[in-house]
Amino acid sequence: MTSTSELWTGGRVTPRAACVLGPNPGVMTLDGTNTWVLREPGAAEVVVVDPGPLDEAHLADTLRVAGEDGGKVALVLLTHHHHDHAESAERFAALTGAPVRGAGRGEPLRDGEIIAVGPLTLEVLATPGHTADSVSLLVPADRLLLTGDTILGRGTTVIAWPDGDLTSYLATLERLVALADTGRVERIAPGHGPVIDTPAAVIAGYRTHREERLAQLRAALGDGAATVGEVVAAIYGELEDFRATAARHTVQAQLAYLGVDLPD
Template sequence: MTSTSELWTGGRVTPRAACVLGPNPGVMTLDGTNTWVLREPGAGEAVVVDPGPLDEAHLAEIRRVAGEDGGSVALVLLTHHHHDHAESAERFAAITGAPVRGAGRGEPLADGERLAVGTLALEVLATPGHTADSVSLLVPGDRLLLTGDTVLGRGTTAIAWPDGDLTSYLATLERLAALVAAGRVERLAPGHGPVVTDPAGVIAGYRAHREQRLAQLLAALEDGAATVEAVVAAVYGELEGFRATAARHTVQAQLAYLGVELPA
């Protein structure tokens, strides 16, 4: 994941979707985790997607947004298990009484499952790759797809190897591209960063980026890189901290995709 100087502050983005920005900005989280509050206009029941970090002020703000016009939280959904998306799930469920589903909690989410919460319609799409349990959520009424960390509002996502894998991720990008081409998706609501208004272009860019990285990795191998760390250095240069970890995981996912084994 990469960050720029652009500032994303959340807020309402469609008649059915509002973003409450988590107070956890950083290298990997961009401006913070996007907690999505979904509700059919005029309805009383809301769905909260990825309640994010365990911060009481953040949870209170989610409840405030969900409770506008007397609404309440009826369901909590998780796009995947990573801490920055799911840390507060149990606490938020305790204070709202709403069940949690996804990322190993509650009743598993099934690919193609259609959810109805009040008059709000959602569709679950299995979109593995970033992690094995990654899902995206389609809001058909807005042609909006909540993508978690599968597609970000800025930059590109990491493949969280060994849980995530590149074969699945490339298939997921193909699936998302097909949804856009079919007219079912017009915008992407990511787990980090602003709403994507050119989903076809961004997804195509993601695919091209993966092809470029694979070409760089193959070039590094041809030049004699014989360890994972050597490949990381050749492809990404000098990195530290979370960026270095993300690059290492992505390189390991690429090597696995190519069927190449290297020592660390």
């Protein structure tokens, strides 16, 4: 359901979008954070989405890509507040002089807002669920949707409870599948992992995954699980480090969705 290559290295994906891969691979970040450089062909103005972790070499690489053929960063946008996407925002703004918007910085991004930077046009979509402040950015001319962590290039995302919310996330999935079904979105540029060429199928898979997890949770409760930890163990087995934290957050989001309150 994603691009055929399991090793994602970034690069140009459409006439208007190129990815500079962050140097932070890991369990939660896959190959690293995707910093997206957006530019209308032939234009000078550049938009950078999610400059990523505070790593000077990565910021220099991003500036190099943005500066090809005389490009200049005119705007920095953030899909959400997590550090692997937004930590370097202030430093990057200082390097470029460009304003930052999103994730509590600058002028808030509004659902349905059309952003024009030179001849480049973007549309803002509020897509809460992974976090409350998650947004996606549509590049209409490429039918490309930048999703941050709402949809990943591989696997599924974490509902980062209590900031994240499953009710909101399921509504977001419905909104995104409608965009894919109507042809407004033909490819997804995620915050981590490779570009998705079959968005409708991937989003449908996300919905199925959530339904299956809810069924597993209900079964665990029916079998006597009485704490969050017991539910996590029943569904996921033994986990460590970031995986354990992610599983716990997702289970807590599912319990909240079902209106079930359990001790830790």
